[in-house]
Amino acid sequence: MKNNFYKILILTGLLSFTSCKNANKSNKEYKNPTFFSINEGQLTRPTDYRSWVYVGSPLTPNDLNNGKAAFPEFHNVYIDPVSYEHWKEKGEWREGTILVKELVSVGTKSAASGNGYFMGEFIGLEATVKSKEHFPHEPGNWAYFSFTNPEGDLKSDARAFETNQCNSCHEANAGDDFVFTQHYPVLAVANSVGKDVIPENDPERTASSPPSIWDPTAPTPENLDIGIPLDKSELFAYLSSKKYRSFKTQEKEKHPSAGPHTKIGLPVKVFMNDIIAGSLDANNAEHPMGSTIVKEMFNADGDLAGWAVMAKTQEKTAEGNGWFWYEVTSVEDENSIAAMGNGVIGCISCHNIASKDMVRTAYPLK
Secondary structure, X not given: OHHHHHHHHHHHHHHHHXXXXXXXXXXXXXXXOOOOOEEOOEEEOOOOHHHOEEEEOOOOOHHHOOOOOOOOOEEEEEEOHHHHHHHHHHOOOOOOOEEEEEEEEEOOOEEOOEEOOOEEXXXXXXXXXXXXXXXXXXXXXXEEEEOOOOOOOOOOEEEOOOHXXXXXXXXXXXXXXXXXXXXXXXXXXXXXXXXXXOHHHOOOOXXXXXXXXXXXXXXXXXXXXXXXXXXXXXXXXXXXXOHHHHOOEEOOOOEEOOOOOOOOOOEEEEEEOHHHHXXXXXXXXXXXXXXXXXXXXXXXXXXXXXXXXXXXXOXXXXXXXXXXXXXXXXXXXXXXXXXXXXXXXHHHHHHOOOOEOOEOOOOOOO
């Protein structure tokens, strides 16, 4: 028993020593290694590249290129770690740089989060190498390879493409020495930052996301009395009280929505105040301030599920900015807001096709 205990101690010590030794060896090996092999002009297919530095996944889908995209698949791009460190320190691509592009088909175009482009299957592999030793006559000493096989399994080695097939385009359009760094923020922010800097640890970021088409682009007037509140909580309370149902001009029955209010085709019912009804009767080109329309939105079972509101907050339409837009998709949660404020592009773009100052509802109401 005692001997077994000592054996375990010795073995544990050896394992710890070996682990540290291997870690140190790995770091030393990363000082100036070569991550590719070229024999008789052919590049051996790179392996283990998913453990390298991931650069990005550009996509130029057929849907956005009239069905004729040159590269309709995702390109998962990786760069060897030593070249990435050199790029951080020097801002240049070292002799021996290799980037690998793993080709992935476009799979489904819808998910729980919404519509988009989502990855499908692995369909190919490409690589580009910078080597003056092997490609002294290529522009920038870059050469491009494809291991993709139409029959399925990747080729074990590949010969470089002709210069005019890849290199000429990279030379004319790439941001830094034949590499499209302008399309890869991982590379762009790492350019010459210093060998001891880890860019992703910097907390600084630009805008978290571009403005949504459902965000307001114009200020909403404060303390404006137009018969309907414009404050979020006050407006939700007003709608919940059903006070708008006292409007004289309203639909007798629900009708299928022709717009994206919750979902096209679901029932809605429209209520108009006297100001907008009188303006529509007069066939005015612009409706006066205070014009208000409330739309009840129902689910497929016919239950009230939310409201949409448009209210004129100034005399001039100002390309839609003079209208206050609001949509909430719950009758219980005032924060379930799809849009709120003046100048909401998503609302304006739909209502702008109306001939009666943003009002799309057929009038007189039925």
